Amino acid sequence: MPQDTALYLQIANQIGTPVYVYEQAKIVERINRLKEAFKNLPFQLHYAMKANEHPEILKIILKNGLGVDAVSVNEIKQALSVGFDHKDIIYTPSCPSKKDLDFALAKGIHLHIGATEYFDYLLQHYPQTAIGLRINPDTHIAGNQKIATAHQGSKFGIPVSQLPVIKKYIKAGLKIDSLHLHTGSDVKTWHDLARSAEVLLDFAQNFSSLKYIDLGSGFKVKYHPNDTEIDLQAYAKFLQKALKSFKYDVQIKFEPGKFLVSEAGSLLVKTNIVKQGFYKKFVGVNSGFHHLIRPMYYNAYHHITNLSNPSAATEKYDVVGVLCEEDTFAYNRFLSPVKAGDILRIHNAGAYGYVMASHYNLHILPAQVLIEGNTFRKI
Ligand SMILES: Cc1ncc(COP(=O)(O)O)c(C=O)c1O
Numbered sequence: 001m002p003q004d005t006a007l008y009l010q011i012a013n014q015i016g017t018p019v020y021v022y023e024q025a026k027i028v029e030r031i032n033r034l035k036e037a038f039k040n041l042p043f044q045l046h047y048a049m050k051a052n053e054h055p056e057i058l059k060i061i062l063k064n065g066l067g068v069d070a071v072s073v074n075e076i077k078q079a080l081s082v083g084f085d086h087k088d089i090i091y092t093p094s095c096p097s098k099k100d101l102d103f104a105l106a107k108g109i110h111l112h113i114g115a116t117e118y119f120d121y122l123l124q125h126y127p128q129t130a131i132g133l134r135i136n137p138d139t140h141i142a143g144n145q146k147i148a149t150a151h152q153g154s155k156f157g158i159p160v161s162q163l164p165v166i167k168k169y170i171k172a173g174l175k176i177d178s179l180h181l182h183t184g185s186d187v188k189t190w191h192d193l194a195r196s197a198e199v200l201l202d203f204a205q206n207f208s209s210l211k212y213i214d215l216g217s218g219f220k221v222k223y224h225p226n227d228t229e230i231d232l233q234a235y236a237k238f239l240q241k242a243l244k245s246f247k248y249d250v251q252i253k254f255e256p257g258k259f260l261v262s263e264a265g266s267l268l269v270k271t272n273i274v275k276q277g278f279y280k281k282f283v284g285v286n287s288g289f290h291h292l293i294r295p296m297y298y299n300a301y302h303h304i305t306n307l308s309n310p311s312a313a314t315e316k317y318d319v320v321g322v323l324c325e326e327d328t329f330a331y332n333r334f335l336s337p338v339k340a341g342d343i344l345r346i347h348n349a350g351a352y353g354y355v356m357a358s359h360y361n362l363h364i365l366p367a368q369v370l371i372e373g374n375t376f377r378k379i
Contacts, residue, residue: 005307008268011369011376012307012343017270018287018366020354021376022052024060026264027350031064034219034256037232040240043252046090048217049075051257051351052265056370056379058082061260069255073103080107090214090253092134092180094156105129112180112214114157119169132178132214133158133166137199143186143220144298150183150196157181160203167206178253179204182216185258186298190235193218197239201246212251215239219259223348224301258351265350267292267366268307271342272322281317283338285329288321290360292346292353295329302349306335308342319344323361 011021034045046067049058053075059082061068067088070076079089091104092112098121104111105126113122114134122131136157139150149156157180158166170176183196197215204213220230239252269285276282294300304319314334321327329346338344357365370379 005310007371007374007376008266008345009307009343011371012268012270015367015369015378017268017343018285018291019268020265020349020366020368021268021371022054022057022261022265022350022368022379023371024264025371025373027057027060027260028064030260030264031061031066034232034254034259038236038239038252038254041236041243041252042250043254044212046088046214046253046255047260048255048257049079050355052261052353052355053078054354054368054379055082057261058084070109073100076104076107076109090132090255092182092255110178112178116158116162116165116169119165119174123169123172123174127173128175130175130177130209132180133176134180134182135160135200135203137181137183137196137203139183139192139196139199141184141186141192142188143184144300146298147185148183149185150181160199163203163206175209176207177209177211178214179207179210180214180216180253182255183218185217185220187218187220187230190231190238193230193235194238197242201242204250205247208248210248210250212253214253214255217255217257217259219254219256221258221262221348221351223262223303225303260351262348262351265348265353267346267349267353269344269346271338271340271344273340274317274338280332281315283317283319283335283344285319285321285344287329287366288323288327288360288363290321290323290363291357291366292329292349293356294349294352296327297356302329303347304330304333304335305345305347306338306342307345309336309338311336313337322363 046069047061048069068079086108089109091109112132112134134157136159141148269287273284289296315337319329
């Protein structure tokens with residue numbers, strides 16, 4: 001039995017299921033991969049903590065020298081409480097209240113605002129504070145449209161077409177020191193990221209006072225074995241060239257979320273029953289979309305392995321949960337034969353897993369465990 005299978009089974013036995021398991025070493029390895037890929041750029045990484053905001057995960061991020069990107073007041077509070085300096089937190093809210101803005105600005109946290117409709121308020125109450133603008137570059141991507149955030153129909157960002165409005169407010173005294181965009185989270189190729197970056201860099205020529213340009217994320221991970229990861233080297237090369245011909249000196253920021261934590265996390269579930277339907281077999285596990293919503297909400301593929309049965313033979317199942325409606329982790333999935341009591345590992349669940357979980361049907365939330373070296377602890 002592979003070493004990690006034995007460890008995961010031990011965790012399932014000792015802690016119980018369902019349980020999220022995160023591997024510290026994998027997070028560090030992913031951080032280092034990004035650092036290596038962009039080493040020839042003047043860049044900073046801000047972990048998009050929405051992907052997984054557990055304090056123990058944030059501590060790993062902090063220890064490795066990254067900042068964070070927060071999307072809500074409570075995320076800011078969490079980052080501060082873990083020890084992030086306010087200067088290393090950027091705040092990129094969607095449709096925030098004025099009270100939310102007040103909280104962040106009073107803490108000296110840099111704001112990326114995504115609508116010109118906030119300008120009057122900001123100018124009136126924070127005339128001395130330089131802000132960042134989240135721009136919508138009008139980039140269409142081929143991936144999942146629920147997480148495509150830079151096209152014309154998206155609620156996110158200030159449309160590039162509103163440049164005249166921005167210029168009017170700059171004349172009135174609005175201080176802008178950064179531009180931001182996020183193309184989406186299911187970007188199939190680096191070319192889509194490059195198209196967005198090209199639009200933003202062109203747009204940025206209108207601003208002489210920029211400290212940085214934030215290109216968001218879009219660093220896809222391999223969910224399906226046939227998926228390809230974003231070609232980071234090609235993207236980095238493109239950016240290096242683009243920055244050479246850019247007329248101002250700016251830093252680049254990136255906001256990776258799932259790239260850092262997704263593959264480091266798994267959800268372990270126990271098989272309650274294997275049942276025969278009319279024409280298919282169901283594996284019913286002690287979890288559901290209330291614990292991991294990605295398969296149902298995004299039609300996301302998550303690889304599943306039967307830790308309790310290492311045999312190579314496979315059978316076809318739908319892997320389903322305990323909820324009162326369609327609640328399927330995988331359709332027509334080949335697994336090594338499953339029996340009641342078997343522990344299944346749902347892979348690649350470290351991002352947008354526990355953080356999107358709920359108590360639906362009054363089920364309890366899974367436990368969470370961190371593996372550090374050869375040891376693990378409940379977190
Ligand atoms: C503004 C912003 N930055 C970064 C991210 C992180 O994206 P990902 O998890 O795909 O890296 C998101 C995701 O929604 C986002 O909205």
